[in-house]
Amino acid sequence: MSIVNPSQAREAFYQLLKDVNKTTEPVYISGKNEAVMISKKDWYAIQETLYIQSYGVAGVIHQREQANEFVAVEDIDWDTL
Structure with missing residues (x-):
């Protein structure tokens, strides 16, 4: 994870925005008011x-993986999960 201070983030904002979307690696903005910048895809x-x-x-899901149970997506009762 990249770490920048607010001044650096302000100066390189557009590049940081492109980078978080390209690499999916978050950017940590360190300072008095801290934040983390991530892509919209990662946020979702x-x-x-x-x-x-x-x-x-x-x-x-974890229980079924451990039991090696395969259930087709169309057979899942989503209301009972």
């Missing part, structure tokens, strides 16, 4: 992960 992936974890879906 994080949100999706948090959503499935909040409903216990991640645990069900």
